[in-house]
Amino acid sequence: MTRYVVRRLAQSAAVLVGVSILVFAVIHLVPGDPIRVALGTRFTQETYDALLERSGLDQPLVTQYFTWLASALQGDLGVSFRTGQTVTSMILERLPATISLAVAAIVVALLIAVPLGTISALRPRSVVDGFATVVSQAGISIPDFWMGIMFILIFAGTLGWLPTGGYVPLTDDPLEWARRLIMPAVTIGVVSGSIMTRFVRSSVLEAMGQEHVQAARAKGMRARDVLSWHVLRNALIPLVTVGGIQLAYLLSGVVVIEIVFRWPGLGQLALQAVQQRDYPVLQGAVLLFAVIFLVVNLFVDLLYARLDPRIAYR
Protein backbone atom coordinates (compact mmCIF):
# COMPACT_ATOMS: atom_id res chain seq x y z
CA MET A 1 0.00 0.00 0.00
CA THR A 2 2.72 2.47 1.01
CA ARG A 3 4.65 1.68 -2.15
CA TYR A 4 1.56 2.33 -4.20
CA VAL A 5 0.90 5.65 -2.49
CA VAL A 6 4.50 6.75 -2.98
CA ARG A 7 4.43 5.75 -6.62
CA ARG A 8 1.17 7.58 -7.28
CA LEU A 9 2.46 10.69 -5.53
CA ALA A 10 5.67 10.64 -7.57
CA GLN A 11 3.70 10.21 -10.79
CA SER A 12 1.41 13.11 -9.99
CA ALA A 13 4.36 15.31 -9.13
CA ALA A 14 6.02 14.47 -12.45
CA VAL A 15 2.85 15.25 -14.38
CA LEU A 16 2.46 18.47 -12.44
CA VAL A 17 5.93 19.62 -13.48
CA GLY A 18 5.00 18.89 -17.09
CA VAL A 19 1.72 20.74 -16.71
CA SER A 20 3.46 23.77 -15.24
CA ILE A 21 5.96 23.89 -18.12
CA LEU A 22 3.16 23.62 -20.67
CA VAL A 23 1.08 26.32 -18.99
CA PHE A 24 4.11 28.54 -18.69
CA ALA A 25 4.89 27.99 -22.37
CA VAL A 26 1.43 29.18 -23.47
CA ILE A 27 2.34 32.85 -23.29
CA HIS A 28 5.55 32.24 -25.27
CA LEU A 29 3.91 30.15 -27.94
CA VAL A 30 1.56 32.97 -28.92
CA PRO A 31 2.82 34.31 -32.24
CA GLY A 32 4.10 37.85 -31.89
CA ASP A 33 4.67 39.94 -28.82
CA PRO A 34 2.12 38.99 -26.14
CA ILE A 35 2.24 42.43 -24.57
CA ARG A 36 1.64 44.18 -27.87
CA VAL A 37 -1.20 41.76 -28.58
CA ALA A 38 -2.68 42.34 -25.12
CA LEU A 39 -2.50 46.12 -25.35
CA GLY A 40 -4.14 46.36 -28.76
CA THR A 41 -3.33 49.20 -31.13
CA ARG A 42 -3.33 52.30 -28.96
CA PHE A 43 -0.80 52.45 -26.17
CA THR A 44 2.16 54.55 -25.11
CA GLN A 45 5.73 53.37 -24.75
CA GLU A 46 5.46 53.88 -20.97
CA THR A 47 2.46 51.59 -20.65
CA TYR A 48 4.29 49.03 -22.74
CA ASP A 49 7.46 49.23 -20.68
CA ALA A 50 5.54 49.10 -17.42
CA LEU A 51 3.62 45.99 -18.44
CA LEU A 52 6.76 44.38 -19.80
CA GLU A 53 8.57 44.90 -16.55
CA ARG A 54 5.63 43.84 -14.41
CA SER A 55 5.15 40.65 -16.40
CA GLY A 56 8.85 39.82 -16.26
CA LEU A 57 8.84 38.94 -19.94
CA ASP A 58 12.11 40.81 -20.42
CA GLN A 59 13.96 38.22 -18.30
CA PRO A 60 15.68 35.09 -19.68
CA LEU A 61 13.27 32.20 -20.23
CA VAL A 62 14.59 29.89 -17.53
CA THR A 63 14.65 32.69 -14.95
CA GLN A 64 11.07 33.55 -15.94
CA TYR A 65 9.90 29.98 -15.47
CA PHE A 66 11.40 29.57 -12.03
CA THR A 67 10.24 33.00 -10.88
CA TRP A 68 6.74 32.21 -12.12
CA LEU A 69 6.75 28.75 -10.54
CA ALA A 70 8.09 30.01 -7.21
CA SER A 71 5.36 32.66 -7.00
CA ALA A 72 2.68 30.22 -8.16
CA LEU A 73 3.65 27.82 -5.39
CA GLN A 74 3.11 30.65 -2.93
CA GLY A 75 -0.31 31.38 -4.38
CA ASP A 76 0.78 34.37 -6.43
CA LEU A 77 -0.32 33.84 -10.00
CA GLY A 78 0.62 37.29 -11.26
CA VAL A 79 -1.43 40.31 -12.23
CA SER A 80 -4.08 40.61 -14.94
CA PHE A 81 -3.01 42.51 -18.06
CA ARG A 82 -6.47 44.06 -18.21
CA THR A 83 -7.74 44.89 -14.77
CA GLY A 84 -4.53 45.10 -12.76
CA GLN A 85 -6.15 42.82 -10.18
CA THR A 86 -4.17 39.84 -8.93
CA VAL A 87 -5.08 36.65 -10.72
CA THR A 88 -5.48 34.85 -7.41
CA SER A 89 -8.15 37.31 -6.23
CA MET A 90 -9.99 37.04 -9.56
CA ILE A 91 -10.05 33.26 -9.20
CA LEU A 92 -11.14 33.36 -5.56
CA GLU A 93 -14.01 35.68 -6.46
CA ARG A 94 -15.39 33.11 -8.85
CA LEU A 95 -14.79 30.01 -6.80
CA PRO A 96 -18.15 29.98 -4.94
CA ALA A 97 -20.16 30.07 -8.17
CA THR A 98 -18.10 27.25 -9.67
CA ILE A 99 -18.28 25.07 -6.56
CA SER A 100 -22.05 25.60 -6.19
CA LEU A 101 -22.63 24.49 -9.75
CA ALA A 102 -20.25 21.50 -9.66
CA VAL A 103 -21.68 20.11 -6.45
CA ALA A 104 -25.29 20.63 -7.51
CA ALA A 105 -24.59 19.00 -10.87
CA ILE A 106 -22.93 15.94 -9.34
CA VAL A 107 -25.93 15.51 -7.01
CA VAL A 108 -28.29 15.58 -10.02
CA ALA A 109 -26.02 13.12 -11.83
CA LEU A 110 -26.03 10.67 -8.92
CA LEU A 111 -29.80 10.96 -8.53
CA ILE A 112 -30.11 9.90 -12.16
CA ALA A 113 -27.32 7.32 -12.38
CA VAL A 114 -27.70 5.25 -9.23
CA PRO A 115 -31.39 4.36 -9.52
CA LEU A 116 -31.42 4.07 -13.31
CA GLY A 117 -28.22 2.03 -13.48
CA THR A 118 -29.25 -0.29 -10.64
CA ILE A 119 -32.74 -0.94 -11.95
CA SER A 120 -31.50 -1.67 -15.44
CA ALA A 121 -28.85 -4.06 -14.10
CA LEU A 122 -31.43 -5.91 -12.00
CA ARG A 123 -33.58 -6.49 -15.06
CA PRO A 124 -31.15 -6.84 -17.94
CA ARG A 125 -32.70 -6.76 -21.40
CA SER A 126 -36.06 -5.64 -19.98
CA VAL A 127 -38.02 -2.59 -21.08
CA VAL A 128 -36.53 -0.58 -18.23
CA ASP A 129 -33.04 -1.60 -19.26
CA GLY A 130 -33.73 -0.64 -22.86
CA PHE A 131 -35.09 2.71 -21.71
CA ALA A 132 -32.03 3.33 -19.53
CA THR A 133 -29.71 2.50 -22.41
CA VAL A 134 -31.50 4.87 -24.75
CA VAL A 135 -31.58 7.64 -22.16
CA SER A 136 -27.90 7.33 -21.34
CA GLN A 137 -26.90 7.09 -24.98
CA ALA A 138 -28.95 10.21 -25.74
CA GLY A 139 -27.58 12.00 -22.70
CA ILE A 140 -24.01 11.39 -23.80
CA SER A 141 -24.73 12.54 -27.35
CA ILE A 142 -26.74 15.67 -26.64
CA PRO A 143 -24.83 18.95 -26.93
CA ASP A 144 -25.20 20.21 -23.37
CA PHE A 145 -25.22 23.88 -24.38
CA TRP A 146 -28.09 23.21 -26.76
CA MET A 147 -30.03 21.45 -24.02
CA GLY A 148 -29.36 24.49 -21.83
CA ILE A 149 -30.71 26.86 -24.47
CA MET A 150 -33.82 24.71 -24.89
CA PHE A 151 -34.34 24.70 -21.11
CA ILE A 152 -34.13 28.48 -21.14
CA LEU A 153 -36.63 28.61 -23.99
CA ILE A 154 -39.10 26.34 -22.18
CA PHE A 155 -38.72 27.07 -18.47
CA ALA A 156 -37.70 30.71 -18.59
CA GLY A 157 -39.37 31.81 -21.82
CA THR A 158 -42.61 29.92 -22.38
CA LEU A 159 -43.42 28.86 -18.82
CA GLY A 160 -41.66 31.69 -17.04
CA TRP A 161 -40.88 29.53 -14.01
CA LEU A 162 -37.18 30.22 -13.70
CA PRO A 163 -34.80 33.10 -14.44
CA THR A 164 -32.82 32.83 -17.70
CA GLY A 165 -29.46 32.88 -15.98
CA GLY A 166 -27.09 34.73 -13.71
CA TYR A 167 -25.83 33.93 -10.26
CA VAL A 168 -26.80 35.11 -6.80
CA PRO A 169 -24.47 34.18 -3.90
CA LEU A 170 -25.93 31.75 -1.40
CA THR A 171 -25.26 34.16 1.44
CA ASP A 172 -27.24 36.97 -0.26
CA ASP A 173 -30.44 35.10 -1.01
CA PRO A 174 -30.56 31.29 -0.64
CA LEU A 175 -33.86 30.93 -2.49
CA GLU A 176 -32.74 32.92 -5.51
CA TRP A 177 -29.41 31.10 -5.46
CA ALA A 178 -31.24 27.79 -5.73
CA ARG A 179 -33.66 29.03 -8.41
CA ARG A 180 -30.80 30.12 -10.62
CA LEU A 181 -28.85 26.96 -9.95
CA ILE A 182 -31.55 24.54 -11.10
CA MET A 183 -31.29 24.82 -14.89
CA PRO A 184 -27.49 24.79 -15.26
CA ALA A 185 -27.15 22.00 -12.66
CA VAL A 186 -29.76 19.84 -14.39
CA THR A 187 -28.21 20.46 -17.80
CA ILE A 188 -24.78 19.32 -16.68
CA GLY A 189 -26.19 16.64 -14.38
CA VAL A 190 -28.06 14.93 -17.22
CA VAL A 191 -24.86 14.55 -19.24
CA SER A 192 -22.73 13.40 -16.30
CA GLY A 193 -25.52 11.18 -15.04
CA SER A 194 -25.78 9.49 -18.43
CA ILE A 195 -22.11 8.62 -18.38
CA MET A 196 -22.33 7.35 -14.82
CA THR A 197 -25.47 5.27 -15.49
CA ARG A 198 -23.41 2.98 -17.71
CA PHE A 199 -20.83 2.47 -15.01
CA VAL A 200 -23.42 1.77 -12.34
CA ARG A 201 -25.16 -0.72 -14.60
CA SER A 202 -22.02 -2.64 -15.50
CA SER A 203 -20.66 -2.72 -11.99
CA VAL A 204 -23.98 -3.84 -10.48
CA LEU A 205 -24.15 -6.57 -13.13
CA GLU A 206 -20.62 -7.63 -12.27
CA ALA A 207 -21.31 -7.66 -8.54
CA MET A 208 -24.45 -9.75 -8.99
CA GLY A 209 -22.49 -12.48 -10.70
CA GLN A 210 -20.14 -12.92 -7.77
CA GLU A 211 -20.16 -16.02 -5.62
CA HIS A 212 -21.00 -14.40 -2.33
CA VAL A 213 -24.13 -12.92 -3.90
CA GLN A 214 -25.14 -16.29 -5.29
CA ALA A 215 -24.50 -17.84 -1.89
CA ALA A 216 -26.59 -15.24 -0.11
CA ARG A 217 -29.41 -15.90 -2.52
CA ALA A 218 -29.08 -19.64 -2.17
CA LYS A 219 -29.38 -19.47 1.61
CA GLY A 220 -32.68 -17.66 1.15
CA MET A 221 -31.77 -14.08 1.99
CA ARG A 222 -34.40 -11.59 0.91
CA ALA A 223 -33.73 -9.99 -2.48
CA ARG A 224 -33.78 -6.50 -1.00
CA ASP A 225 -31.18 -7.42 1.61
CA VAL A 226 -28.98 -9.14 -0.95
CA LEU A 227 -29.05 -5.96 -2.98
CA SER A 228 -28.18 -3.60 -0.19
CA TRP A 229 -25.76 -5.86 1.73
CA HIS A 230 -23.93 -7.66 -1.02
CA VAL A 231 -24.47 -5.99 -4.35
CA LEU A 232 -24.60 -2.22 -3.94
CA ARG A 233 -21.80 -2.07 -1.39
CA ASN A 234 -19.43 -3.63 -3.88
CA ALA A 235 -20.90 -2.14 -7.00
CA LEU A 236 -20.74 1.43 -5.80
CA ILE A 237 -16.99 1.38 -5.14
CA PRO A 238 -16.12 2.07 -8.79
CA LEU A 239 -18.64 4.90 -8.65
CA VAL A 240 -16.28 6.70 -6.26
CA THR A 241 -13.77 6.85 -9.08
CA VAL A 242 -16.16 7.85 -11.80
CA GLY A 243 -17.97 10.33 -9.59
CA GLY A 244 -14.70 11.85 -8.41
CA ILE A 245 -13.41 12.31 -11.92
CA GLN A 246 -16.72 13.79 -13.02
CA LEU A 247 -16.51 16.23 -10.14
CA ALA A 248 -13.00 17.24 -11.21
CA TYR A 249 -14.30 17.90 -14.70
CA LEU A 250 -17.26 19.87 -13.43
CA LEU A 251 -14.99 22.07 -11.36
CA SER A 252 -13.11 23.05 -14.48
CA GLY A 253 -14.68 21.97 -17.71
CA VAL A 254 -18.07 23.60 -17.95
CA VAL A 255 -17.06 26.71 -19.86
CA VAL A 256 -19.86 26.51 -22.40
CA ILE A 257 -22.64 26.00 -19.88
CA GLU A 258 -21.37 28.95 -17.87
CA ILE A 259 -21.63 31.08 -20.99
CA VAL A 260 -25.16 29.88 -21.77
CA PHE A 261 -26.44 30.62 -18.26
CA ARG A 262 -24.26 33.72 -17.71
CA TRP A 263 -22.77 31.94 -14.72
CA PRO A 264 -19.73 33.86 -13.41
CA GLY A 265 -17.53 30.83 -12.77
CA LEU A 266 -13.96 29.89 -13.54
CA GLY A 267 -14.72 28.66 -17.05
CA GLN A 268 -16.13 32.04 -17.99
CA LEU A 269 -13.03 33.69 -16.53
CA ALA A 270 -10.77 31.49 -18.67
CA LEU A 271 -12.77 32.22 -21.81
CA GLN A 272 -12.72 35.96 -21.16
CA ALA A 273 -8.99 35.73 -20.66
CA VAL A 274 -8.67 34.08 -24.07
CA GLN A 275 -10.87 36.69 -25.73
CA GLN A 276 -9.05 39.60 -24.12
CA ARG A 277 -5.63 37.96 -24.51
CA ASP A 278 -5.11 38.33 -20.79
CA TYR A 279 -2.41 35.67 -20.58
CA PRO A 280 -1.61 35.75 -16.86
CA VAL A 281 -5.29 35.11 -16.05
CA LEU A 282 -5.44 32.31 -18.61
CA GLN A 283 -2.28 30.72 -17.24
CA GLY A 284 -3.52 30.99 -13.67
CA ALA A 285 -6.94 29.53 -14.44
CA VAL A 286 -5.57 26.69 -16.54
CA LEU A 287 -2.92 25.81 -13.97
CA LEU A 288 -5.57 25.73 -11.27
CA PHE A 289 -7.83 23.46 -13.36
CA ALA A 290 -5.02 21.02 -14.05
CA VAL A 291 -4.03 20.97 -10.39
CA ILE A 292 -7.62 20.38 -9.28
CA PHE A 293 -7.90 17.61 -11.82
CA LEU A 294 -4.67 15.94 -10.74
CA VAL A 295 -5.38 16.24 -7.04
CA VAL A 296 -8.90 14.85 -7.36
CA ASN A 297 -7.61 11.98 -9.48
CA LEU A 298 -4.89 11.20 -7.00
CA PHE A 299 -7.31 11.36 -4.11
CA VAL A 300 -9.78 9.12 -5.91
CA ASP A 301 -7.11 6.54 -6.74
CA LEU A 302 -5.88 6.45 -3.17
CA LEU A 303 -9.41 6.23 -1.81
CA TYR A 304 -10.12 3.46 -4.25
CA ALA A 305 -7.05 1.53 -3.21
CA ARG A 306 -8.22 1.88 0.37
CA LEU A 307 -11.75 0.70 -0.40
CA ASP A 308 -10.51 -2.16 -2.55
CA PRO A 309 -7.08 -3.28 -1.33
CA ARG A 310 -6.61 -5.64 -4.31
CA ILE A 311 -5.80 -2.59 -6.45
CA ALA A 312 -2.59 -1.71 -4.67
CA TYR A 313 -1.09 -5.14 -5.15
CA ARG A 314 -1.59 -5.32 -8.88
Add this chain to the structure above:
Amino acid sequence: MTDVMQAPVAPSSRRRWVETLALLARNPMAVASTLVLAALVLVALLGDRITPYNPLAQSIPDRLQAPSAEHWFGTDELGRDVFSRVLDGASVSLQVGFVAVGISLFAGTLIGLVAGYYGRWLDDGLMRFMDVLFAFPAILLAIVVVAVLGPGITNAMIAIGIVYTPIFARIARASVLSVREEVYVRAARSSGARDLRIMARHVLPNIAAPLIVQTSLSLAFAILSEAALSFLGLGVQPPDPSWGRMLSEGRSFIEQAWWMALFPGLAIFVVVLAFNVLGDALRDVLDPKQRSAIAGAATGRVRDERGLERDQ
Protein backbone atom coordinates in the same frame (compact mmCIF):
# COMPACT_ATOMS: atom_id res chain seq x y z
CA MET B 1 12.72 -16.49 -48.04
CA THR B 2 9.99 -13.95 -47.71
CA ASP B 3 7.41 -16.72 -47.84
CA VAL B 4 8.96 -18.32 -44.81
CA MET B 5 8.84 -15.05 -42.94
CA GLN B 6 5.21 -14.53 -43.71
CA ALA B 7 4.22 -17.94 -42.46
CA PRO B 8 3.44 -17.08 -38.83
CA VAL B 9 1.29 -14.11 -39.72
CA ALA B 10 -1.13 -12.86 -37.12
CA PRO B 11 -4.57 -14.45 -36.74
CA SER B 12 -6.24 -11.46 -38.36
CA SER B 13 -7.28 -12.00 -41.94
CA ARG B 14 -9.67 -10.71 -44.51
CA ARG B 15 -12.20 -13.31 -43.50
CA ARG B 16 -12.33 -11.96 -39.98
CA TRP B 17 -13.29 -8.53 -41.27
CA VAL B 18 -16.02 -9.98 -43.46
CA GLU B 19 -17.38 -11.83 -40.44
CA THR B 20 -17.24 -8.64 -38.41
CA LEU B 21 -19.24 -6.73 -40.98
CA ALA B 22 -21.78 -9.55 -41.15
CA LEU B 23 -22.19 -9.42 -37.38
CA LEU B 24 -22.56 -5.66 -37.51
CA ALA B 25 -25.24 -5.92 -40.20
CA ARG B 26 -27.37 -7.97 -37.79
CA ASN B 27 -27.59 -5.07 -35.36
CA PRO B 28 -30.45 -2.81 -36.48
CA MET B 29 -29.14 0.16 -34.49
CA ALA B 30 -25.76 -0.11 -36.18
CA VAL B 31 -27.39 -0.30 -39.60
CA ALA B 32 -29.58 2.71 -38.83
CA SER B 33 -26.61 4.82 -37.69
CA THR B 34 -24.60 3.79 -40.73
CA LEU B 35 -27.47 4.92 -42.96
CA VAL B 36 -27.76 8.24 -41.14
CA LEU B 37 -24.03 8.82 -41.49
CA ALA B 38 -24.00 7.79 -45.15
CA ALA B 39 -26.80 10.27 -45.84
CA LEU B 40 -24.84 12.92 -44.02
CA VAL B 41 -21.69 12.27 -46.04
CA LEU B 42 -23.78 12.53 -49.19
CA VAL B 43 -25.25 15.86 -48.07
CA ALA B 44 -21.79 17.13 -47.22
CA LEU B 45 -20.40 16.08 -50.60
CA LEU B 46 -23.25 17.53 -52.62
CA GLY B 47 -23.14 20.76 -50.63
CA ASP B 48 -25.10 23.69 -52.02
CA ARG B 49 -26.21 21.70 -55.07
CA ILE B 50 -29.02 20.22 -52.98
CA THR B 51 -29.83 23.09 -50.63
CA PRO B 52 -33.16 24.73 -51.56
CA TYR B 53 -31.69 28.22 -51.08
CA ASN B 54 -28.21 29.69 -51.13
CA PRO B 55 -27.12 29.25 -47.50
CA LEU B 56 -25.38 32.64 -47.53
CA ALA B 57 -28.03 34.62 -49.43
CA GLN B 58 -29.54 37.32 -47.22
CA SER B 59 -33.07 38.56 -47.66
CA ILE B 60 -34.01 41.12 -45.05
CA PRO B 61 -37.76 41.19 -45.86
CA ASP B 62 -37.90 37.46 -45.08
CA ARG B 63 -36.07 37.70 -41.77
CA LEU B 64 -37.07 35.65 -38.70
CA GLN B 65 -39.85 33.72 -40.41
CA ALA B 66 -41.24 30.70 -38.61
CA PRO B 67 -40.95 27.27 -40.25
CA SER B 68 -43.28 26.95 -43.23
CA ALA B 69 -43.66 25.01 -46.47
CA GLU B 70 -41.26 27.45 -48.11
CA HIS B 71 -38.69 27.54 -45.33
CA TRP B 72 -38.86 24.20 -43.52
CA PHE B 73 -36.67 25.32 -40.63
CA GLY B 74 -37.61 29.02 -40.86
CA THR B 75 -35.25 31.90 -41.57
CA ASP B 76 -32.63 33.64 -39.45
CA GLU B 77 -32.11 37.28 -38.51
CA LEU B 78 -30.69 38.06 -41.97
CA GLY B 79 -33.43 36.19 -43.82
CA ARG B 80 -31.21 33.23 -44.66
CA ASP B 81 -32.86 29.83 -44.97
CA VAL B 82 -32.08 27.80 -41.83
CA PHE B 83 -32.66 24.44 -43.55
CA SER B 84 -30.12 25.25 -46.25
CA ARG B 85 -27.65 26.40 -43.62
CA VAL B 86 -28.10 23.24 -41.55
CA LEU B 87 -27.45 21.12 -44.66
CA ASP B 88 -24.43 23.21 -45.54
CA GLY B 89 -23.11 22.98 -41.99
CA ALA B 90 -22.85 19.19 -42.31
CA SER B 91 -19.69 19.44 -44.38
CA VAL B 92 -17.98 21.65 -41.80
CA SER B 93 -18.84 19.31 -38.95
CA LEU B 94 -17.74 16.20 -40.80
CA GLN B 95 -14.60 17.85 -42.11
CA VAL B 96 -13.52 19.00 -38.68
CA GLY B 97 -14.45 15.63 -37.20
CA PHE B 98 -12.53 13.56 -39.73
CA VAL B 99 -9.43 15.76 -39.88
CA ALA B 100 -9.23 16.18 -36.10
CA VAL B 101 -9.73 12.49 -35.37
CA GLY B 102 -7.34 11.66 -38.23
CA ILE B 103 -4.69 13.70 -36.43
CA SER B 104 -5.37 11.98 -33.09
CA LEU B 105 -5.53 8.53 -34.64
CA PHE B 106 -2.25 8.97 -36.50
CA ALA B 107 -0.30 10.72 -33.74
CA GLY B 108 -1.78 8.66 -30.91
CA THR B 109 -1.25 5.32 -32.62
CA LEU B 110 2.30 6.21 -33.53
CA ILE B 111 3.10 7.33 -29.99
CA GLY B 112 1.42 4.31 -28.41
CA LEU B 113 3.05 1.91 -30.85
CA VAL B 114 6.54 3.27 -30.27
CA ALA B 115 6.04 3.52 -26.49
CA GLY B 116 4.64 0.02 -26.17
CA TYR B 117 7.05 -1.64 -28.59
CA TYR B 118 10.30 -0.14 -27.38
CA GLY B 119 9.32 0.26 -23.72
CA ARG B 120 11.79 1.59 -21.14
CA TRP B 121 12.62 5.31 -21.13
CA LEU B 122 10.90 5.98 -24.45
CA ASP B 123 7.69 4.53 -23.03
CA ASP B 124 8.02 6.52 -19.81
CA GLY B 125 8.79 9.77 -21.57
CA LEU B 126 6.04 9.55 -24.17
CA MET B 127 3.34 8.33 -21.82
CA ARG B 128 4.12 10.91 -19.16
CA PHE B 129 3.76 13.57 -21.85
CA MET B 130 0.38 12.09 -22.73
CA ASP B 131 -0.51 12.22 -19.02
CA VAL B 132 0.29 15.91 -19.01
CA LEU B 133 -2.08 16.53 -21.92
CA PHE B 134 -4.66 14.35 -20.22
CA ALA B 135 -4.47 16.46 -17.07
CA PHE B 136 -6.40 19.22 -18.83
CA PRO B 137 -10.16 19.03 -19.30
CA ALA B 138 -10.77 18.43 -23.02
CA ILE B 139 -12.66 21.58 -23.94
CA LEU B 140 -10.29 23.74 -21.92
CA LEU B 141 -7.22 22.31 -23.63
CA ALA B 142 -8.87 22.97 -26.99
CA ILE B 143 -9.60 26.56 -25.94
CA VAL B 144 -6.00 27.07 -24.86
CA VAL B 145 -4.64 25.67 -28.13
CA VAL B 146 -6.98 27.95 -30.09
CA ALA B 147 -5.92 30.85 -27.87
CA VAL B 148 -2.33 30.22 -28.88
CA LEU B 149 -2.91 29.52 -32.57
CA GLY B 150 -5.77 31.97 -33.10
CA PRO B 151 -9.45 31.23 -33.87
CA GLY B 152 -10.50 29.55 -37.10
CA ILE B 153 -11.51 26.23 -38.55
CA THR B 154 -8.00 24.88 -39.25
CA ASN B 155 -6.78 25.68 -35.77
CA ALA B 156 -9.92 24.18 -34.28
CA MET B 157 -9.11 20.92 -36.10
CA ILE B 158 -5.55 20.96 -34.78
CA ALA B 159 -6.75 21.77 -31.26
CA ILE B 160 -9.30 18.96 -31.20
CA GLY B 161 -6.75 16.61 -32.76
CA ILE B 162 -4.30 17.32 -29.94
CA VAL B 163 -6.97 16.92 -27.26
CA TYR B 164 -7.90 13.38 -28.33
CA THR B 165 -4.38 12.12 -29.05
CA PRO B 166 -3.65 10.77 -25.53
CA ILE B 167 -6.68 8.44 -25.62
CA PHE B 168 -5.44 6.79 -28.80
CA ALA B 169 -1.90 6.61 -27.45
CA ARG B 170 -3.06 4.82 -24.32
CA ILE B 171 -5.26 2.37 -26.15
CA ALA B 172 -2.56 1.62 -28.73
CA ARG B 173 0.10 1.17 -26.06
CA ALA B 174 -2.03 -1.14 -23.92
CA SER B 175 -2.81 -3.28 -26.96
CA VAL B 176 0.83 -3.37 -28.09
CA LEU B 177 1.88 -4.58 -24.65
CA SER B 178 -0.51 -7.49 -24.96
CA VAL B 179 0.64 -8.60 -28.41
CA ARG B 180 4.33 -7.79 -28.08
CA GLU B 181 5.20 -11.15 -26.56
CA GLU B 182 2.92 -13.21 -28.80
CA VAL B 183 4.55 -16.12 -30.62
CA TYR B 184 4.10 -14.63 -34.07
CA VAL B 185 5.82 -11.39 -33.08
CA ARG B 186 8.70 -13.22 -31.46
CA ALA B 187 8.96 -15.49 -34.47
CA ALA B 188 9.15 -12.51 -36.80
CA ARG B 189 11.77 -10.92 -34.60
CA SER B 190 13.93 -14.01 -34.42
CA SER B 191 13.71 -14.47 -38.18
CA GLY B 192 15.42 -11.10 -38.46
CA ALA B 193 12.54 -8.85 -39.49
CA ARG B 194 13.17 -5.18 -38.86
CA ASP B 195 11.22 -3.35 -36.15
CA LEU B 196 9.35 -1.19 -38.61
CA ARG B 197 8.19 -4.23 -40.54
CA ILE B 198 7.13 -6.09 -37.39
CA MET B 199 5.17 -3.09 -36.18
CA ALA B 200 3.45 -2.53 -39.51
CA ARG B 201 2.75 -6.14 -40.45
CA HIS B 202 2.33 -7.99 -37.18
CA VAL B 203 1.50 -5.54 -34.41
CA LEU B 204 -0.69 -2.93 -36.08
CA PRO B 205 -3.25 -5.34 -37.60
CA ASN B 206 -3.72 -6.93 -34.20
CA ILE B 207 -4.32 -3.76 -32.30
CA ALA B 208 -6.64 -2.28 -34.93
CA ALA B 209 -9.93 -3.32 -33.33
CA PRO B 210 -9.93 -1.07 -30.25
CA LEU B 211 -8.57 1.78 -32.36
CA ILE B 212 -11.44 1.49 -34.83
CA VAL B 213 -13.94 1.54 -32.00
CA GLN B 214 -12.29 4.57 -30.48
CA THR B 215 -12.28 6.34 -33.84
CA SER B 216 -16.05 6.16 -34.10
CA LEU B 217 -16.54 7.34 -30.52
CA SER B 218 -13.99 10.12 -30.93
CA LEU B 219 -15.71 11.36 -34.07
CA ALA B 220 -18.79 11.92 -31.92
CA PHE B 221 -16.85 13.92 -29.37
CA ALA B 222 -14.82 15.81 -31.95
CA ILE B 223 -18.03 17.02 -33.59
CA LEU B 224 -19.37 18.06 -30.19
CA SER B 225 -16.12 19.87 -29.46
CA GLU B 226 -16.17 21.71 -32.77
CA ALA B 227 -19.73 22.81 -32.09
CA ALA B 228 -18.69 24.02 -28.65
CA LEU B 229 -15.67 25.92 -29.96
CA SER B 230 -17.69 27.53 -32.73
CA PHE B 231 -20.42 28.35 -30.23
CA LEU B 232 -17.81 30.23 -28.21
CA GLY B 233 -16.66 32.04 -31.35
CA LEU B 234 -13.32 30.22 -31.49
CA GLY B 235 -14.02 27.84 -34.35
CA VAL B 236 -15.65 28.48 -37.70
CA GLN B 237 -15.85 32.20 -38.47
CA PRO B 238 -18.85 33.97 -40.05
CA PRO B 239 -20.48 33.99 -42.52
CA ASP B 240 -19.79 30.26 -43.02
CA PRO B 241 -22.50 28.15 -41.48
CA SER B 242 -21.46 25.83 -38.70
CA TRP B 243 -23.95 24.22 -36.36
CA GLY B 244 -22.22 25.53 -33.25
CA ARG B 245 -22.04 29.03 -34.67
CA MET B 246 -25.72 28.93 -35.71
CA LEU B 247 -26.65 27.86 -32.20
CA SER B 248 -24.83 30.81 -30.71
CA GLU B 249 -26.56 33.19 -33.14
CA GLY B 250 -29.88 31.48 -32.42
CA ARG B 251 -29.37 31.97 -28.72
CA SER B 252 -29.53 35.75 -29.16
CA PHE B 253 -32.92 35.45 -30.87
CA ILE B 254 -34.29 32.68 -28.70
CA GLU B 255 -37.39 34.60 -27.71
CA GLN B 256 -38.37 35.67 -31.22
CA ALA B 257 -37.16 32.70 -33.23
CA TRP B 258 -36.78 29.37 -31.39
CA TRP B 259 -36.19 27.56 -34.71
CA MET B 260 -32.83 29.24 -35.16
CA ALA B 261 -31.40 27.36 -32.18
CA LEU B 262 -33.54 24.21 -32.28
CA PHE B 263 -32.57 22.77 -35.67
CA PRO B 264 -28.77 23.14 -35.66
CA GLY B 265 -28.74 21.56 -32.19
CA LEU B 266 -30.90 18.67 -33.37
CA ALA B 267 -28.50 18.14 -36.26
CA ILE B 268 -25.52 17.92 -33.91
CA PHE B 269 -27.44 15.57 -31.65
CA VAL B 270 -28.38 13.17 -34.46
CA VAL B 271 -24.85 12.97 -35.87
CA VAL B 272 -23.18 12.52 -32.51
CA LEU B 273 -25.74 9.91 -31.52
CA ALA B 274 -25.12 8.01 -34.76
CA PHE B 275 -21.35 7.91 -34.20
CA ASN B 276 -21.83 6.85 -30.58
CA VAL B 277 -24.28 4.07 -31.43
CA LEU B 278 -22.03 2.85 -34.22
CA GLY B 279 -19.02 2.95 -31.92
CA ASP B 280 -20.84 0.89 -29.30
CA ALA B 281 -21.97 -1.63 -31.90
CA LEU B 282 -18.43 -1.89 -33.26
CA ARG B 283 -17.13 -2.49 -29.78
CA ASP B 284 -19.63 -5.26 -29.12
CA VAL B 285 -18.47 -6.97 -32.30
CA LEU B 286 -14.76 -6.24 -32.27
CA ASP B 287 -13.74 -5.90 -28.72
CA PRO B 288 -16.23 -7.00 -26.07
CA LYS B 289 -13.57 -7.30 -23.38
CA GLN B 290 -12.60 -3.64 -23.50
CA ARG B 291 -16.15 -2.51 -23.08
CA SER B 292 -16.13 -0.75 -19.74
CA ALA B 293 -12.53 0.40 -19.94
CA ILE B 294 -13.03 2.22 -23.19
CA ALA B 295 -16.47 3.54 -22.37
CA GLY B 296 -14.86 5.74 -19.80
CA ALA B 297 -11.89 6.95 -21.78
CA ALA B 298 -14.03 7.54 -24.84
CA THR B 299 -16.14 10.18 -23.24
CA GLY B 300 -13.06 12.24 -22.63
CA ARG B 301 -14.61 13.03 -19.30
CA VAL B 302 -13.58 9.95 -17.41
CA ARG B 303 -10.00 8.87 -17.38
CA ASP B 304 -10.23 5.12 -17.44
CA GLU B 305 -12.11 2.50 -15.58
CA ARG B 306 -10.13 2.70 -12.39
CA GLY B 307 -7.55 5.25 -13.26
CA LEU B 308 -4.94 2.55 -12.99
CA GLU B 309 -4.15 1.61 -16.52
CA ARG B 310 -0.84 3.37 -16.43
CA ASP B 311 0.28 1.40 -13.40
CA GLN B 312 0.58 -1.94 -15.11
